[in-house]
Amino acid sequence: MSAGVLFDAPGPRTVARHRLYSILGSVVLAVFVALALWRLYERGQFEFDKWEPFLTPRYITALLVDGLLTTLQMAFSAVIGAVVLGVVLGVGKLSDHALVRWPSWAIVEFFRAVPVLLLMIFIFYAYGIDRGDSGAYWSVVIALVLYNGAVLAEVFRAGILAVPQGQAEAAYAIGMRKTQVTNIVLLPQAVKIMIPAIISQCVVALKDTSLGYAVAAPGLTKVGQAIYQQFGNQVPTVFVLAALYIAANVALTMIANKVQKRFVGEKKVLQVSQVGGADGRDRMHI
Amino acid sequence: MDAVLDNLDAVVRAFTYTLLLFLISGVLSLVLGTALAALRVGPVSVLRLAASAYVTIVRNTPLLIVLIFFRIAAPKIGLNFNFVDVQFGDIRLNNLFTACVVGLTVYTAAFVCEAIRSGINAVQLGQAEAARAIGLPFAGVMREVVLPQAFRASVPPLASVQIALLKNTTVAGALGVFEAFARMRSLNNDYATQRIEIFLVFAFVFVVLVEVLSFIANRLERRWRIA
Structure with a gap:
């Protein structure tokens, strides 16, 4: 309305x-x-020396290369991993074999309900702590893969279920096997419906990379922290960091809308059930 | 297991902080989010624009940055919460806690606004037209006809927003509130050999809390469902 x-x-x-x-x-x-x-x-927040680092080429490079680029890389690796995990778990949840279905269900429910930060610190202590920057980097990526993979599993499941039933029936009728039906008929059509949901999950992953702050992972927040600790310009730094994140996310959202129009048309977006079974009528990933 | 059992009081206190963060910012974000949603569907274009700018900005900023703003940057411009210092037994609600509550509220309100707006969008057109046809003004249309139905329709998205808020309270732990995440980190430091048990206990409590919330949401949805 x-x-x-x-x-x-x-x-x-x-x-x-x-x-x-x-x-x-x-x-x-x-x-x-x-x-x-x-x-x-x-309070003197507009004084030049507070903003000077953001006009100095060395710091701009640090922000954009060590900060934004690393953050984007992290988010990108996380999304790739999450899509793979999501396909496996999503198809697993639809399996005919209870032995595959129930573990997939349990894994998805667990990783969707546990806060990413708990996962991150656990993985960091278990794996990343003696591996320096790359250990922290991969701790963040692995935690995000597990969480977003579990969320995407629901997206994939909903996507496959959203393909009209006649498609699967027709495929069975011409003699395809279960695997063929899923791989050749259902998944390609489901992916088309799911692309916008996947891209909006990218926004979530990108925002969550900032949680690497807790394990001192490289990325925008770490560069920002270094800058405000050196210059004591907390307020301008937060504004600059927020602006960079907003720019990246708005760009992603715009792509999502374009893709949605191109592949799905103006139809209603995919409905995904929410954490713990409360059926969502809207895409509300935070 | 010993690590958790020996420090049971500290763990319980940590989860009390988690729940307090969740309950206080949950209620406040519902209020602020509803007000924003009202502005967003209202007839005054300036306010509509302002509300949608707020939602766009906050939704695309990571929660951590919002919290860093209130916790670290805001005191530099004299925006602090030192006037808050309440003590109930072992639980102390101080300026750090308040800064995190404000940050969580500001962040979650944007999503509450979107959830309620999606609820308003789910109300059928004829309902509002009929309400107007019998002569109700905008406030009446909203109060008597649209909002009661919209709130019902927004129970599922609101529940998922609140569940996300519960999980997001852990971010406050990274910024100095001694809630579940911070407690788990300190236990990890003290009992390095029992990491897996510690993680499983904390994760399990969160899973239970999330399941309880979604159970309540399901019941509410079923109870309030429009026939």
């Missing part, structure tokens, strides 16, 4: 009232922004 249905085309009095609200709203927002800016100014 679009917002337009909720209220009538306004008459003259309502138009006047809405104009009043608009003006009041603008004033309140403007005052709020002005106060925030004034507070920042008053």
